[in-house]
Amino acid sequence: MLVLDKKTFEEEVLNQDGFTLVDYFSDGCEPCKALMPDVEDLAEAYGDQVKFCKLNTTGARRLAISQRVMGLPAILLYKDGEKVDECTKDDATKAEIEAMINKHI
């Protein structure tokens, strides 16, 4: 998975054609750490159709809020740089994320 930061986010996500998935996590978010391996599995399975990225919101708080992310874990799916769907908090499970991907691609 591509590691984003506030400098690369615009180029890699907002200016990107096709599907991009961003896993928003932070240093303090334990549920995010537990979920990450599942997202990595999905990256293996869907990597040829969706670009998988992750963003540590610690130090990128304003960027996360600009994307309407104020709670973690949050997995957002973008198409051509526009957010099309998301799985947040309780909905951020492997099954729900996979269903979200399949709904759009």
Place this chain on the structure above:
Amino acid sequence: MSQQYDVVIIGAGPAGLSAGLYAARSRMSVLILEKEKKGGQIVTTDEVANYPGSVPEATGPSLIARMVEQCHEFGASIEMKTVVDLDFESKIKKLVLNDGSTVEAKSVIIATGAQPRKLGVDGEKELTGKGISYCATCDADFFTDLDVYCIGGGDTAVEEAIYLTKFASKVTIVHRRDELRAAKSIQEKAFKNEKIEFIWDAVVEEVNGDGIVEQMVLRNKKTDEKQVIDAPEDVGTFGIFVFVGYIPNTNLFKDHIELSKRGYIDTCPEMKTEIPGVFAAGDVREKTLRQVVTATADGAIAATQAEHYISNTEF
């Protein structure tokens, strides 16, 4: 052919891990099933100050990591799977998992815990993760220099309010009564904290906002008066952290075991449920004190009783 274990434990929080450790240590074959994340609710806590013997600066995750390590050392398996159905009718219990497989067990320990109760108001679902949160350690960072409202008056609400003052510009505790329920020592800290304010006798009626929390409506329980809290114009949002108690994770068992009025599982002091060979441990039980220390104690007792049950039963 489904695999059979001496003991299958549902839930890998402190109660389940303690049961796993004790059961595996007494040479039983042990499988612990966890649907979401190892550790349960305690992993969202960054300070565990009241677990006797825990090292200074123990965090929820560090404590759980050690418990998981101990389980592995003694040979218990932990699998990240969800139990979707169960059969407690026959002597050998059967659990159907979300991957379609079935596991069998001579004994089952239910350690599914509880989860934070929701407010149950309009706007809550849509704005969860958009200003409404149930996990301070997960989300506090987003509210740096913003106003935050903590809903609730128990230990968790007040402790998390204190934690949130490290980030927020101001934290207001909104409580439905005119005094806190939290332990006196915690209350004192809150009253001394200059960043904490209180709104008494108030409940949340609704939360509004377009993709992000912009407004919260409170109602005073004594006067019925409404109070509308709007986000300051310059920042456009504020935080709402909800700590209004817990609900037990017993949905799976409600058709198999009679639950208490509040939805918890009744056990005797040996952690036995009404079904021979089925035990319950931790927050899922009807009891008075829900702490890591009581959860681990429950787990130890349940595992020991499971061993007694197995050795005294013909399968």
